[in-house]
Amino acid sequence: MKDFVKRYRLAVFAVFLFLWVGGMGIAVMAISLRKAEGKPPIQPINFSHRIHVNEQEIDCSTCHEFADKSPVAGAPPLETCMQCHEGVAIDRPQIVRLKKYWDEKKPIEWVRIYSLPDAIYFTHKRHVKAGIDCSVCHGDVANTERMGRVRKLKMGWCVGCHRKKGAPADCVTCHK
Amino acid sequence: MNLIGRDILLPLPAPLAFLKVLLVASFLIHIVFVNIMLGGVFFGVLYRIVGRYKRDIFYDRFAREIVMTTTVTKSMAVVLGVAPLLSISLAYTKFFYAANGITAPYWISVPLIVITAFLLLYLYKFGWDTLGKRFWVHLSIGIAACTILFFIPFIFLTNINLMLYPDTWEKVSGFWSAITLPNVLPRYFHFITATLAITGFFSFFLFKYRGRRSSLSGNLKVSVTPDVRFYLRASKLGILWALVATLAQAIFGLINFFTLPDVAYSWHVTLLVLIALVIAGLVSFFLFQEYHSENSRYGLPIFLLITVLILIMGTMRHVVRENALGLPKQVLAENTEYYKTQLARFKEELPVVEGRPVTGKDLFVTYCNTCHAFDKKAIGPPVSYMREKYGTDKNKMEEFIENPVKVNPEYPEMPKLELPEEDIRKIIEYIYNP
Numbered sequence: 001m002k003d004f005v006k007r008y009r010l011a012v013f014a015v016f017l018f019l020w021v022g023g024m025g026i027a028v029m030a031i032s033l034r035k036a037e038g039k040p041p042i043q044p045i046n047f048s049h050r051i052h053v054n055e056q057e058i059d060c061s062t063c064h065e066f067a068d069k070s071p072v073a074g075a076p077p078l079e080t081c082m083q084c085h086e087g088v089a090i091d092r093p094q095i096v097r098l099k100k101y102w103d104e105k106k107p108i109e110w111v112r113i114y115s116l117p118d119a120i121y122f123t124h125k126r127h128v129k130a131g132i133d134c135s136v137c138h139g140d141v142a143n144t145e146r147m148g149r150v151r152k153l154k155m156g157w158c159v160g161c162h163r164k165k166g167a168p169a170d171c172v173t174c175h176k
Numbered sequence: 177m178n179l180i181g182r183d184i185l186l187p188l189p190a191p192l193a194f195l196k197v198l199l200v201a202s203f204l205i206h207i208v209f210v211n212i213m214l215g216g217v218f219f220g221v222l223y224r225i226v227g228r229y230k231r232d233i234f235y236d237r238f239a240r241e242i243v244m245t246t247t248v249t250k251s252m253a254v255v256l257g258v259a260p261l262l263s264i265s266l267a268y269t270k271f272f273y274a275a276n277g278i279t280a281p282y283w284i285s286v287p288l289i290v291i292t293a294f295l296l297l298y299l300y301k302f303g304w305d306t307l308g309k310r311f312w313v314h315l316s317i318g319i320a321a322c323t324i325l326f327f328i329p330f331i332f333l334t335n336i337n338l339m340l341y342p343d344t345w346e347k348v349s350g351f352w353s354a355i356t357l358p359n360v361l362p363r364y365f366h367f368i369t370a371t372l373a374i375t376g377f378f379s380f381f382l383f384k385y386r387g388r389r390s391s392l393s394g395n396l397k398v399s400v401t402p403d404v405r406f407y408l409r410a411s412k413l414g415i416l417w418a419l420v421a422t423l424a425q426a427i428f429g430l431i432n433f434f435t436l437p438d439v440a441y442s443w444h445v446t447l448l449v450l451i452a453l454v455i456a457g458l459v460s461f462f463l464f465q466e467y468h469s470e471n472s473r474y475g476l477p478i479f480l481l482i483t484v485l486i487l488i489m490g491t492m493r494h495v496v497r498e499n500a501l502g503l504p505k506q507v508l509a510e511n512t513e514y515y516k517t518q519l520a521r522f523k524e525e526l527p528v529v530e531g532r533p534v535t536g537k538d539l540f541v542t543y544c545n546t547c548h549a550f551d552k553k554a555i556g557p558p559v560s561y562m563r564e565k566y567g568t569d570k571n572k573m574e575e576f577i578e579n580p581v582k583v584n585p586e587y588p589e590m591p592k593l594e595l596p597e598e599d600i601r602k603i604i605e606y607i608y609n610p
Binding site for chain 2: 009010013014017018020021024025027028029031032035036038039040042046048050091092093094143144145146148
């Protein structure tokens, strides 16, 4: 046995190294996927939630006006922005860009951050009505400059909360 | 992002890209020496203890020879640290100084702490023989130096990490709270493991080289002298450290990667990590063979591979920094642009007030009145005396004011005023017609 180990020492170590590097490589890829998902995308305009929610204390529903009425919360149309930015901070570089969209009558193509597969029936309305705070799913929006995805929206996470709150947790609640 | 503010409106002394290349390159050279110095002190303390308890003269000599190099490597580390420090101050001014400000008391005390540690290190090194009899005294000095030296990178690292995440500046309240940011401790352990690995490599190359020299200078007939045997064993110990630390580094590197904030990530990082992993695997393979081979053959590939590995790690550091500062730099640029437009508008709208033309009286009060009064003697003669002396010859008076000489023993010599001709004429007009 001892001779065997000595004779094939290098081969044994090479196999160990291969597994070691391979295992680490897989771990690296897994972490990378997670990070790529969590990394905030670059939006056409650097909209700061922090300035609007934290400093200006604007309520979420002012812009995301369908959150308590429909399945989707809705991204605000340019009109909503221009209600204030007709006159507010008009010399700021980002607002100059906003004004350009407005003048050219082009919509801003925001990069979508949260989405669910088609097989899932999810509605904001129910959750807002149940008094779930926006930050439960969307994180500390008030202190976030550039939004990223803070929740993975995995099934176990949904079900866990449903059970805890006593909400229905049978399949057809979400899979319709 | 509130605290970013605007950039300083001063030109850089060199193109930004050049400063960044200089920063990455000079930092790598600096940090390798820091590693060797830190690891050298650590080995010097560790093997002093091991030597005593194992009662093996080998360890004591190993510790001693390593410690002897540390004062040289520490000087190299300090001198070579100037270039990266200046480059980062120029290339990332706002971010770097903001972080420095938040950790100020610790950041400013770095030189003091460093000097203390270096003095202790000198004492440890040069007291090896004289203080050596008082083992515990000597050892405590070594441990103190080692502890302080291991704390210093912590300050640098906290600072440099804090610099990358401006949205934490409002929440962080100083050095100790900046340490609790997610990536700081993993990064520190990643650094410490690298220190052990690089010092392992250094010991390997150092003792291999010394062994070769001693075998060449010694008697060729006696091929295995005690010296040669020591150096062989010492270089093997170096390899062992390098191998174990390199393998462990994969784990610490992974933890570091895991705790890296998502904003600092891009696929470039994954690519670099994977390449680094493969190279680390190759290095380990060669180290393993070197460890078991009778005569050293793998020095060159090991050296080349770790050089490439260090370059990759340095590049990765830069990529992470650029990723993390992506949005903050944009905010900084916009704030600066905004400031510039505001400034331009301010200047445009500022009502222009025409200045009153400078009169002879103004000039007289400014340049002459300190020494000359109208009717009484002061430091110089009174104006009435001048009028009397020159009469109507204003040119003569002008000549005198342009080139004053000592005339009157009562008064000191008048200094030359270096005024334009036009002003001198105005003064003379005023003297005659106040």
